[in-house]
Amino acid sequence: MKKEGITMKDIAREANVSVATVSHVINNTKNISQATRKKVMSITEKYNYTPNYSAKNLRQQSTKTVALVISSHPDAFVTEMIFAIEERAAEMDYNLLLVNTKEHSEYEEKTINLLHSNLVDGIILSPTSGDIQYLQNYTKDKFPIVMVNRYDDSIENIPRVTGDNFQLGYDATMHLLDHGHEKIGFIYTYPDVSTTEDRIKGHHEALKQANIPFDQELIIQGFAHIDGGAAATKELLMKNNRITALFIQNDLMTIGALDAIKEMNLRIPDDIAIIGFGEFSASHIVDPSITTIVLPPETIGKTAFDILLNKMNNPDYMNHVELPPFMNIRKSCGCQ
Amino acid sequence: MKKEGITMKDIAREANVSVATVSHVINNTKNISQATRKKVMSITEKYNYTPNYSAKNLRQQSTKTVALVISSHPDAFVTEMIFAIEERAAEMDYNLLLVNTKEHSEYEEKTINLLHSNLVDGIILSPTSGDIQYLQNYTKDKFPIVMVNRYDDSIENIPRVTGDNFQLGYDATMHLLDHGHEKIGFIYTYPDVSTTEDRIKGHHEALKQANIPFDQELIIQGFAHIDGGAAATKELLMKNNRITALFIQNDLMTIGALDAIKEMNLRIPDDIAIIGFGEFSASHIVDPSITTIVLPPETIGKTAFDILLNKMNNPDYMNHVELPPFMNIRKSCGCQ
DNA sequence: CTGAAAGCGCTAACAG
DNA sequence: CTGTTAGCGCTTTCAG
Numbered sequence: 001m002k003k004e005g006i007t008m009k010d011i012a013r014e015a016n017v018s019v020a021t022v023s024h025v026i027n028n029t030k031n032i033s034q035a036t037r038k039k040v041m042s043i044t045e046k047y048n049y050t051p052n053y054s055a056k057n058l059r060q061q062s063t064k065t066v067a068l069v070i071s072s073h074p075d076a077f078v079t080e081m082i083f084a085i086e087e088r089a090a091e092m093d094y095n096l097l098l099v100n101t102k103e104h105s106e107y108e109e110k111t112i113n114l115l116h117s118n119l120v121d122g123i124i125l126s127p128t129s130g131d132i133q134y135l136q137n138y139t140k141d142k143f144p145i146v147m148v149n150r151y152d153d154s155i156e157n158i159p160r161v162t163g164d165n166f167q168l169g170y171d172a173t174m175h176l177l178d179h180g181h182e183k184i185g186f187i188y189t190y191p192d193v194s195t196t197e198d199r200i201k202g203h204h205e206a207l208k209q210a211n212i213p214f215d216q217e218l219i220i221q222g223f224a225h226i227d228g229g230a231a232a233t234k235e236l237l238m239k240n241n242r243i244t245a246l247f248i249q250n251d252l253m254t255i256g257a258l259d260a261i262k263e264m265n266l267r268i269p270d271d272i273a274i275i276g277f278g279e280f281s282a283s284h285i286v287d288p289s290i291t292t293i294v295l296p297p298e299t300i301g302k303t304a305f306d307i308l309l310n311k312m313n314n315p316d317y318m319n320h321v322e323l324p325p326f327m328n329i330r331k332s333c334g335c336q
Numbered sequence: 337m338k339k340e341g342i343t344m345k346d347i348a349r350e351a352n353v354s355v356a357t358v359s360h361v362i363n364n365t366k367n368i369s370q371a372t373r374k375k376v377m378s379i380t381e382k383y384n385y386t387p388n389y390s391a392k393n394l395r396q397q398s399t400k401t402v403a404l405v406i407s408s409h410p411d412a413f414v415t416e417m418i419f420a421i422e423e424r425a426a427e428m429d430y431n432l433l434l435v436n437t438k439e440h441s442e443y444e445e446k447t448i449n450l451l452h453s454n455l456v457d458g459i460i461l462s463p464t465s466g467d468i469q470y471l472q473n474y475t476k477d478k479f480p481i482v483m484v485n486r487y488d489d490s491i492e493n494i495p496r497v498t499g500d501n502f503q504l505g506y507d508a509t510m511h512l513l514d515h516g517h518e519k520i521g522f523i524y525t526y527p528d529v530s531t532t533e534d535r536i537k538g539h540h541e542a543l544k545q546a547n548i549p550f551d552q553e554l555i556i557q558g559f560a561h562i563d564g565g566a567a568a569t570k571e572l573l574m575k576n577n578r579i580t581a582l583f584i585q586n587d588l589m590t591i592g593a594l595d596a597i598k599e600m601n602l603r604i605p606d607d608i609a610i611i612g613f614g615e616f617s618a619s620h621i622v623d624p625s626i627t628t629i630v631l632p633p634e635t636i637g638k639t640a641f642d643i644l645l646n647k648m649n650n651p652d653y654m655n656h657v658e659l660p661p662f663m664n665i666r667k668s669c670g671c672q
Numbered sequence: 673c674t675g676a677a678a679g680c681g682c683t684a685a686c687a688g
Numbered sequence: 689c690t691g692t693t694a695g696c697g698c699t700t701t702c703a704g
Binding site (some may be wrong): 343344345355359363365388390391392393394395424594 | 696697698699700
Binding site for chain 1 (some may be wrong): 680681682683684
C-alpha cells in the first residue's frame with residue numbers, strides 16, 4: 001500500500017524555503033531566524049507532518065529500534081522482563097521489536113539475520129538451546145548483541161546479563177537440605193541452556209557438601225508448561241516414592257506440580273515440600289503458600305537494555321552482569 | 337553508530353553485473369540467466385549479504401512491520417493476546433513493534449503520531465481511557481488502525497475486535513443471581529473504557545431482569561493490580577457488609593481480593609462468592625478454585641492481526657468482530 | 673537477458 | 689541565516 005504523506009519538499013515549497021531549512025528547523029540542528037522557523041512550524045503543524053523514518057534511517061544508518069528475541073512462550077518471569085525492557089527502551093527513545101522463536105533455533109538464526117542490517121540497531125537475545133555458533137558472524141562484524149537470561153560462553157564479544165543461577169540452585173537445594181530433605185526431585189524446563197545447567201551445578205554442589213550422592217533419576221524435564229510440570233511430578237513421585245521435596249524451575253510447572261500432588265492426595269509440605277523458581281502472582285494465595293526463589297526480572301531487563309545501549313555506542317564494550325537470587329520463604333518448603 | 341554492511345553495489349562490482357541485476361536475482365523478480373544468477377548468489381552468500389531495509393522500505397513505501405500499542409501493564413489475558421498477535425505477525429512475515437502506553441493518553445497520541453508515516457504499516461491499538469478523537473487525523477488519511485479489546489464508537493472507519501462485554505457482564509451477574517446473590521460487588525479496572533462500561537451495562541440488565549435495584553455503592557475501582565483489588569474488596573465489604581458476591585474484572589485484582597478475604601477471615605463461597613474475569617494459570621489450584629468468565633485472547637489477537645492485514649490491503653475494509661464470553665465454572669461461585 | 677538512470681525522503685557538508 | 693547539492697541503498701522503468 002502506498003502512503004501519500006506530506007514531505008519536507010511540500011513544506012519547503014509552501015514556505016518558500018529550501019528543504020535543508022525545513023530539515024534544520026524540524027530537527028533544531030542549526031540557527032534559523034525566528035521568522036522562517038515560525039513559518040515552517042506552522043505549516044508542519046497544519047499538515048500534521050511527520051518525518052519519513054525510512055528515509056531518515058537510511059540517511060543516518062540507524063533506526064533507533066532494537067529487537068528483543070525471546071525463545072519461549074513467556075512465563076511470569078519473562079513477561080516482567082519484557083515489559084521492563086520495553087519501558088527502558090521507551091525512556092531512551094528506542095522502539096522495541098518483539099520476536100518469539102519458540103525454541104526453534106533455525107528460526108532464531110533466520111530472525112537474527114533478518115534483524116541484522118538496518119532493521120534494528122541492536123538485539124537483546126535470550127537464545128534457544130540449539131547451537132548458536134552462527135552468532136560469530138555478527139559479533140565479528142561488531143553488530144551489537146547482548147544476551148539476557150541465558151548465555152553461551154563459547155560466543156565471544158557478547159555481553160550478558162543473567163541471574164546467578166549456580167547460586168540459585170545451591171541456595172534452594174541448601175534450604176531443602178536444611179529441612180532434612182535428602183531425596184530432592186529437580187524439574188527443569190529445557191536442557192542445554194545455561195539457566196538449567198547452572199542451577200543443576202549449584203544443586204550438585206549443595207548435595208556434595210551435604211554428602212548426599214547425586215541421583216540422575218531424580219532429575220527430569222517439565223517443558224516449562226503446566227501439563228509438563230504435572231506429568232514430570234507424577235513420573236518422579238511414582239518412580240521414586242521416597243522423594244520428599246521438589247525443586248521446580250518455572251512457575252507454570254509449579255502449578256502443574258500442585259495439580260499432580262493434589263491428585264495424588266499428598267500433603268504439602270508434610271509429604272512433599274516445594275520450592276519453585278520465579279514469583280507468580282498467586283504464589284502467596286495458594287494453600288499452602290509457595291516458597292519461591294527468584295531473580296529480579298525488571299533489573300535484568302533494564303540492565304540488558306542499558307548494556308545494549310553501551311554496546312551500540314561502543315562496539316568493544318563488554319560487561320557480564322550476574323544478579324543474585326533471592327528467596328521468598330513461605331510455607332511449601334516446611335518453614336512455618 | 338555506522339554500520340559497514342555490504343551493499344548491492346559491492347556485489348554488483350564483484351560479479352561484474354549491474355545493481356539492477358543483483359536486485360533481480362535476490363528478489364526473484366525477473367528472469368536472469370542461470371549463470372549470472374549463480375555468480376551473484378555465491379557472492380551474496382560469501383558475504384552473508386542482507387538487504388538494507390531502510391533503503392528497501394523507503395523505496396517501497398512500506399515497512400512490513402506493524403505496531404501493537406497496549407495501554408496497561410499486561411495481565412494474563414493481555415499477555416496471551418500479545419503473543420497471539422506476535423505469532424500471527426510472524427506467520428505473515430511482519431515484524432511487531434510493542435509499545436505500552438501505561439494509560440497515558442498524551443503518550444499514546446505521541447506514539448501513534450510517531451508510528452505513523454513509514455515507521456509501521458499499521459497499528460493495533462488497545463486505547464487508553466482518555467480522549468482519542470485525535471485518531472480522526474489518521475483515519476481520514478486512511479492510515480490502517482484496528483482497535484482491539486477496547487474500542488470507541490465515536491471514531492469512524494476503525495475496525496475492531498473485542499469481546500462481547502455486555503454479554504459477559506450479563507452472564508456473570510446472572511450466574512451469581514441464580515445462586516441467590518442479590519448484593520453483588522463489582523470491581524472494575526478503569527472507568528471510561530468500553531470493556532468496563534459494557535460489562536456494567538450487562539450487569540445492570542441482569543439486575544433489572546431480576547428486579548433488583550442497582551446500587552452505585554456496590555461498584556468500585558480496583559486499578560487492575562493486586563493491591564488495588566485488595567483495597568477495593570476491603571472497602572466494599574466494610575461499607576456494605578451485606579454483600580454476598582463479588583464480580584471482579586481482572587485476574588490480578590481477583591488475587592488481591594482473595595488476599596483481603598482471607599485477611600478478613602471470610603469463607604469462599606459461603607460468606608462471599610466470587611466470579612473473576614480472565615483465566616489465570618492458578619485459577620484452578622487455589623482453594624476454592626475460582627470460577628472465571630473469559631474471552632479468548634488468542635482468537636482476539638489473531639483476528640485483530642488478520643483484520644489489520646485486510647485493512648492495509650484495502651483502506652476501506654471494515655469489520656467489527658465481537659467474540660462471545662465463556663464461563664469456567666469452578667467452586668468460588670457456590671457451584672459444587 | 674542485462675544495464676543505465678531516476679528517484680524514494682531525508683541529512684549534512686559546503687558555499688554564499 | 690539560507691540554499692545547493694550529493695548521496696544513503698534500493699527498486700523499477702525503459703532501452704538496448
